Structure formats: structure tokens, C-alpha cells
Amino acid sequence: MSDSNGIETADADQRSAAGRENPMKGDIADEGYELFQDSTPEVSQEASEAVRRKIDLHLLPLMCALYGLNYVDKVANGWAVLFDLRADLGLVGTEYAWASSMFYFGYLVAQYPANYILQRYQTARVLSISVITWGILMLGHLGLKNFAGFMVIRFLLGVAESVVTPGFVLYTSMFYTRKEQVMRTMLWAAMQGAFSIVTALMSYGLGHITNTALRPWMYIFLVLGLLSLLVGFGWLFLMPQTPNKARFLSPEERVIAVQRVAGNMMGIKGYQWKNYQMWHALIDPKVWLILAFVLFTQLPNGGLTSFGSLVISGFGFDSFKTLLIGLPSSVVSAGSMIVWGTFSIKYGNLRTWGMILPLLPAIAGIAAVYGTMDTGSNKYGRVVAYWLINSYAVTWPFVLTIIGQDIAGHTKRAFTNTLMLILFATGNIAGPFFFRNQDAPKYVLAIASILVFFCVSLLCAVILRFYMIWENRRRDRVYGAVNTTEAKVDGMRTGMHDKTDQENTDFRYVL
Template sequence: MAEKDIIPTAQDVGADPTKTLKADEGYDIFIASQSQQFTEEESKRIARKLDWHLLPCMCMFYGLNYVDKVIMGWAVLFTFKEDLGLVGNQYSWASSVFYFGYLAAQYPANFLLQRFSTSKVLALGTLTWGVIIVLHMACFNYAGLIALRFFLGVAESVASPGFVLYTSHWYTRQEQVMRTMTWAAMQGVFNILGSLLSYGLGHIDHTSIPSWKYIFLVLGALSILTGIVWLIIMPEAPHNAKFLTEEERAIAVQRVAANMMGIKSYEWKYYQIWHCIKDPKTWFLVSFVFFSMLPNGGLTNFGSLVVSGLGFGKFETLLVGLPSSIVSAGSMIIWASFSTRYEGLRTWGMIGPLIPAIAGISAVYGTSNIPSANKWGRLVAYWLINSYAVTWPFTLTIIGQNIAGHTKRAATNVLLFVAFSAGNIAGPFFFRDQDAPGYVLAITIILICFCLCIFISAGLRVYMIVANKRRDRKYGIVERREGEVPDGVTLGMHDLTELENPDFRYVL
């Protein structure tokens, strides 16, 4: 459906939205401080203060959220399979059932994030999955593992959508890229730390407790501790941040209001679900996420087995896999730096990182039937594959910066994370036991998926460029004059979708 057919004019939502629509949290501060001018330097100072208070805990949270997903990939290098009696494709099912729980919980998770305090929902989610990780120590069979993995998926379902929402509470659209990439880069950083931790704990062999259980104990305890700290120190949004002065809260609210996406509303607006469904952006993003997560589902749980299949022992596998995480974390920071400095690189961040990933997977595939192929050369090619990890946080920034309306954003998250779950569920089953150790079928499918993702993200970019030009022709170019608050900012503070806000323009 063409966007020109679904964008109403400002008159459609009321000439005076303050009288016809319910305002967001922080609206009183927004109105009271409209005449308050602040400089670019003051804005940057507030952003730095937010970084110092928020980012350390956010990074710890998201890093642990990632390693708690992939923890089985380390445990399987030890006696995990034997101790639980896993045979055939039971490990694949144990890997995938996490995402069944993740999928089943998406609607309730996003509903809770919208209707209640985002910060508190995230904290309770962390505490819950930390307890579930520790309970893996008491697991002795396949049935128990399936149950724990399913409920782990339910508990972790709030993390990524909650972080998209929480980041948008605090930062401008331009700032969100670097902050999203910073906490997303913790996947690579904590994968390195987790691998080293597993390497050390894996050498514990003088007790009656299997070494893999120590991995679950330590990482589970860290998650519980992080949840407690988050509950104590992390506020909901700028308007109630105690670490900011009254003047700083006013500036922080004005900064976020300028995104034309509001701050926080607790109302669930069902009409915005329809806006989500009929928006072409939604389906570009859903298809991109599905085809990028098919490779992710397999590589997350079978990556260590692929590396060991190149000819490395179990402890060597933990160590030689570390540069792969350096590639993902480093690529995120590099792309974030470019995207912050130059406009129009968000969608390129969904395309560019796939090029080295395709080169790496092609090299691994091309040498799969060559016995004389150097294992170190193939390992370097495998490291390059992980550059695709950059595309996920860039996809999240598209949601955080281009989807307005709190319920619409929540509904978009539901659909995206359903696709996320479906891809991760299916991915491990392409790594068939009969294909080990080369896994040629899985590598072929990964290569095809990466190519499809390039075409999809290019289509999304073209669509948003055309939509922006159409809006400029219909409503005129949006210009902000000094001392004047554009209508689009006020509309955004009344929880309208970008399809309802004539001043809204997509960032590419």
C-alpha cells in the first residue's frame, strides 16, 4: 500500500492535540520548558551524563543476555551431552526450543513493556533468567533441559525489544545508533569473556561436579546480580531521573521530544497495530530479520562444533573462536562511528557488513572438500562470517528511529521477534549430524540467506527515500526555526505514529 494513501493530515488528528489526545509521560516538563533554549554543548553534556549513568549497566545486561543464550555452545564441548544423555538431534531441539519460548512470549512481553515500567520489566526479566540458568545445574535429562530452555526463552523475550524502547527514552535519533551499537557490541565482548571463563572453568576436574555446571553457576549468578543492580539504579525516563537536576531533566525531555516519537505512554492503542500491519517498512524488516536469523540460529549453537571440525581440540576451539567475536564487536563500533558522523548510513549498515560475511562463508564452502586446505586459512575465513552480526543492531536502530507510536513500535517488535525466533528455531536443523564436520548444506543455506538480506535491505532504503520525497512534496520540507517547536514534536508527545505525523521523516 502506498504511504500517500495512509498518511492523514494534521487536521485529521485534531488542530489542537493537547485537547484531543492523551499526552506522554514528561509532557508537563515539555510544555513548561518550551521557552527554555539550550546549546548543542549543553545537549552533549547531558548525553555524556546519561552515558556514564546508564550505559555500564546496559552493557552488562545485554552482554549477559547474549552469553546466557549461547551458554550451551560452550557446555557441549565438555561432558554436557553425555551427562544429560542427549542423542541424535536432541541437542538441536534443545537449542531451538529456547526460541519457541521466545516466540510464544513476544506479544505478552511487548504488552508488558508498553503497559508497565520498561525499566522494571527488564530488571525482573534478568532476575528470572538468571535463576533459570542456575537451575541448569540440577538438570539430569533431556526432558528437564527442554523445559528449562523453553522458560529461559520466555524470560529473555523482554530483553531486545525492551532495550530498543529504553534507548529511545533517553537519546536523540542520531545518538541512538552509537548507543545501540555500544550495548550490542557486548555480544562480542562477552562472548570473548565467556569463552575465556569457560576455558578456565572447563579445567576444573578434581571435584564430583562436572565442569560445565560451573559455567552455568557463574553466569547465572552474574545475571541475578545485574538484575538487582538494574532494579535499584535505573530510572524509567528523563522526567523522573534523580541523577539529573531539574534543569537537566527539562533539557533531556526536550532532546527526546525532538525525535517526534514521544517518551513513554502506558496506553495500548489497538488502531496502531493496524498501522503496523499496513506499513511496508514492517514487512521489509520482518523478512530481513528472518533471513538473517536462519544463519544466526545455526552458528550460535553449532559455531564451536564447526570450528572444532576444522581440526581443533575442545580447548583450542574455545580460544581460536575468540577473534570471531572481535570481528563482530569491532565492526559494530566502526559502523556506528561512520553512521554517527555521516547521515544516511543506517540501511547501509544492514548491507555493508554482509559483504565480508559472504566472502568468508564462500571461502569456507569452497574449501570444504579440499583435504589439503589449510585449517588456519579456513579459520580466518570463518572469523569474517561474524561481521554479519552488525546487521542486527542496525535493524533495531531502524525500529527505534523510524517507528513512532508506542503501540505500533511494540507491535512491530512482536512481528520482528517472531521472525527472529522462527529463523533461530529453523537454523540449527540445517546443521545435520550426517554433514559433520563440514556442514556443507548449512553453509550453502547461510550463503543464500546473506545474499537475500542484501536485496531486502536495499529495497527498504529505496522505499524510505521515496517516502521522504513524497512527504516533502505533500507537506513541504520541515524546517525548525530557533525558538519554535515544530507541530510534529508536539504530535509526537501525544503518541501518534509516524504515519499520522506530517512532519516525520525517515532517517536512512
């Protein structure tokens, strides 16, 4: 017997000795399971690439448009405030900070029902209804007269947008392999920066409209609301629910699309809510490290999103120059995402590195801004340092890929998204209050706090990487390496029955 056969036999014995039980007994199979069962486990690279190109062509344009609008609709306040939004609504003291945070109160309250709905119903349909609803709410900004109305509409906007990020994680994992998901996530996440550039320039132009029935800031919400409605109806009529129901694929291509995703060992789409999987999330160290990372990156995000333009204006620029000078921050975030996505395709295994390395220029940038206060430093040099801070935005899509690729079990992933986005909302709620009125325009407390938060985030990401390396090695030692076709098919079949990564002993974490 050859050495390779000997190794294979030893692994099989080891896996049997580990006491593997049938994990599928009594379970309802996943969406697309019949296509998976009736197909060959081997799909040629050429056929897989052909189907992937078709999926890209039909899905990515509307995915990018929706996620880009989702971001700029949230930060539109940061541009509107430069054109007398506060004065027109009579906002005083901390009322603008409260209104900025109120979006995330709605976001936080809606997280559990949002993820439950995404689990139980068709993802594309839920996302389309969401974007149509928030488009209507954006138009509702035109009727605002006071602080109370502003608070209500921002809360409802947070509720409407609560499904977007978890929905995108789920939707991307339904159509793409683990290797492909990183670049696709980077692409739609990069639209935050790309759309920020375009809409900031748009806001610059709209801000010059005077002597009309609408105030300049109202035009920003008018245009964004109409664009959101257009994209929402596009999702409603054009986006497929699952790969096995994609009308743009032939019957043979649908089989390949299902087989490709089955290789993730996470299934495609299940409609059951399994309470025990919530416990699996709560006892998973990965989940808690992700939660800590998200909280300590979103505390800075909440403040910088709402007060970033005011920080730049505090360097000594007027409203229009502030808007234009802030654009390279978006270039840094969008460009960095594309660069990191490209690296991940070429080198692989960059998911945790994508949470670690982009924080280094962000830490350097915020440290430079803090260290040059009251030193008479050139304001343009401080602006360049401020631009570097936005490299932290690259970490967000990498966090989403970790959840989408390393948290198996539909309910476990949905519950992890719920916890993660609750802390996301909490960080964004609390963040603006570090920017105290008495600290304007330098905001010393906020800048120092952001520096500390970034350093803690960096530590969490490093620990997460080493934990997953250790767990993969432990699984190989206990259950045997997953290096045979039989083992891979077993893992795929287990994943198609909606099992968590704790239950699926063939599952290995990607780093």
C-alpha cells in the same frame, strides 16, 4: 519579501493545503509532556551535551552488562557442549538441536505478552525482573539430569529473556536523540562480542576444573547465573524509569532531557495500548522489509550460535583449541560494531548502509568456507574465512535503530518488535536443523543455505533504503519540507501525543 521567507510561506501554504487536522484531539499526552509544554523548544548544544554525558555515565554501564549477559547466557550451551554436556544429560540424535531451539520457542510464545507488558508498565522494572528470573534459571542448569529437564529450563529461559531486546530499543529511545541512539545501540550490542570473548576464556579455564562435585560445564552456568543476579538487582535499584524521573538529574536537567527526546517526534513513554496502531504496522512496507531481513539473517544465526564450535572443530581442532580459535569471531562482531558506530557519528545516515555493507564480508567468508570444502585447503585459512562470517552480527543493532527511530507510535513500535522478534525466534528455531547429523563435520547443506540467506537479506536491505528515500521525498512534495521551527515543534507535539509516523506528517525517516 526575501527568497527564504517566500519559500517558508510556500511550505506553510502547502502544508495547510494538504489538509492537516489536529491529530491530538481527545488523546492522553505522553510521559513528560508537561515538562515539554512548559519549556522552550530550543536547547543549547552545550546544555544538551552536558545532560547526555550524565545519562551516558549512569545508564550505559548497566545497559552494556545486561545485554552482554543476555547474549552469553543464550550461547552458553555452545561452550558447555564441548565439556560433555550431551553425554552427561544423555542427549542423542537431534536432542541437542531441539534443546537449543527450545529457548526460541519460549522466546516466540512470550513475544506478544512481553511487548504488551513493556508498553503498559515501567520498562526498567520489567527488565530488572527479567534478568533476575533468568539468573535463577541459569543456576537451575546445575540440577539437570536429562533431556526433559533441559527442554523445560531452556523454554523458560526464552520466556524470561523475551523482553530484553524490545525493552532496550524502547529504553534507548526514551533517553537519547535519534543521532545519539545509533552509537549507544552499537555500544550495548557490541557487548555480545565483548562478553563472548571474556566468557569464552572463562569457560576455557572452568573447563579444566575436574575431580569436584560439579561437572566442568556446570561451572559455566554457575558463574553466569550469579553475574546475572548481580546485574538484575543493579537495574532494580539504580536505573531510572524515564528522563523526567531520573534522580541523578537536577530539575532543570530533567526538562532538557525531555526536550532533547521530544525532538525525535516519537514521544518518551506512553502507557496506552492502541489497537489501530497495529494495523498501521501491518500496512507499512518498511515493517515487512525489516521482518524479511530479520528472518533471513536469523536463520544463519540460529545454526551458527549452537553449532559454530562444532563447525570449527570439524576443521580439525580439539575442544580447547576450538574454543580459543572461535574468539576472533567475537572480535570481528564487537569491533565492527564500534567502527560502524563511530562512522555513524562522523558521517550520519548510515543506518541502512549498516544493514547492507557488513553483509558483504559475511557473504565472502561463507562462500570461501563452502568453496574450499574437500580441496585440501589450509585449515587456518578456512578459519580466517569463518571469522569474517560474523560481520553479519553488525546488522542486528542497525535493524534495532531503524525500528527505534523510524517506527513512530508506541503501540506500533511495540507490535513491530513483536512481529520482528517472532521471526527472530522462528529463524533461530529453524536454523540448527540445517546442521544435520549426517552432514557432520562439514555441514554442507547448512553452509550453502547460509550463503543463500545472506544474499536475500542483502536484497531486502537495499530495497528498504530506497523505499525510505522515496517516502521522504514524497512527504516533502505533499506536505512541504520540515525546515521551520514551527513545523518541527508541531511534529514534536504530535509525537508527544503518541502518533504513528503515518499520522505525523512532519516525521521524516533517517537512513
